[in-house]
Amino acid sequence: MATIGLDKLYYAKITEGANGAETYGAPVQLAKAMKADLSVELVEATLYADDSPAEVVKEFKSGKLSLGIDDIGTTAAEDLTGAKIDDNHVVVSGGEDGGAPVAIGFRAKKSNGKYRYFWLYRVVFGIPATNLQTKGDSITFSTPTIEGTVYRRNKPDSTGKHPWKAEVNEDDTSVPPAVITGWYTQVYEPTFAAHVGGDE
Numbered sequence: 321m322a323t324i325g326l327d328k329l330y331y332a333k334i335t336e337g338a339n340g341a342e343t344y345g346a347p348v349q350l351a352k353a354m355k356a357d358l359s360v361e362l363v364e365a366t367l368y369a370d371d372s373p374a375e376v377v378k379e380f381k382s383g384k385l386s387l388g389i390d391d392i393g394t395t396a397a398e399d400l401t402g403a404k405i406d407d408n409h410v411v412v413s414g415g416e417d418g419g420a421p422v423a424i425g426f427r428a429k430k431s432n433g434k435y436r437y438f439w440l441y442r443v444v445f446g447i448p449a450t451n452l453q454t455k456g457d458s459i460t461f462s463t464p465t466i467e468g469t470v471y472r473r474n475k476p477d478s479t480g481k482h483p484w485k486a487e488v489n490e491d492d493t494s495v496p497p498a499v500i501t502g503w504y505t506q507v508y509e510p511t512f513a514a515h516v517g518g519d520e
Contacts, residue, residue, distance in 0.1 A: 329353035329389065332423040332507050333399055334442070340474035342442065344423055344507040350396050353426055355388035358440075358470070383470030383484070385424065385443055392466065400445045400466065419445040421471070423507045434491040437503050441473040441484055477510040486510065 329352070333345040360383045394411050397403045400422060403413045424443045427435040445468035472484040486508045490500055499508070 326353045326356055326426060326428050328425075328427050328504065329356075329387070330425040330504050331396070331400065332425070334421045334423065336474070342421075342423075342473050342475045347423075347425055347504050347507065350387075350400075350424075351389035351391055351393070353387065353389060355386075356426060356428075357384075357386040359384045360470075383440075385440065385468045385470050387424075387466050387468075389466065400468075419468070424468075425504060425507070427503075430489075430491075432491065434489065437488050437490065437500065439486040439503075439508050440470050441486070441507070442471040443468040444471070478512045483510055 329350045330347040331350045332347045335343045335345070337343065361381045392400075394405055394409065397411050398405055399420070401413065401419045403411050406412050421442045421444050424440045425438060427437045429435055445466050470484060472482040474482065476482050488495055488499060488503075488508075
């Protein structure tokens with residue numbers, strides 16, 4: 321189903337353990353969302369047997385996320401892009417700055433009025449693009465765009481996989497209501513029945 325809206329853009333800071341496993345902080349609102357573009361890059365491998373493809377494997381490599389927002393506050397700029405806030409509360413971006421990974425959550429309104437919710441588990445952002453222009457005869461809004469790279473998270477789920485995205489539809493009757501109401505309380509953690517068999 322087509323989506324017609326975008327809102328509730330949140331981020332959660334990541335603390336990494338000794339093995340790189342992520343622990344997520346409490347989600348906080350990033351900004352008012354205007355646009356989100358997500359593209360995915362896959363790694364593909366083909367096994368040939370008897371002179372023809374016998375098996376094709378496609379795996380997630382990384383993604384690109386572009387967010388159009390109304391503004392980025394000083395705290396979010398520091399958390400997402402690595403900029404520093406000086407003693408006078410001025411945002412200072414240095415050539416050596418680099419954003420720390422964060423989780424990004426948002427929701428998109430579907431044409432039936434219900435929402436599709438998302439968490440991207442590990443995103444690293446660059447310095448926001450700024451577009452400015454002088455005032456002319458008409459009013460034109462200039463808003464920042466922040467672009468980041470989406471990675472799978474280091475911490476495996478209970479099946480041994482490394483998720484990069486969680487997605488759920490509000491109108492899916494098989495989804496417990498608490499999943500939707502608690503979506504922004506904490507970064508969603510995948511839940512599976514006891515894993516039987518598979519790789520050890």
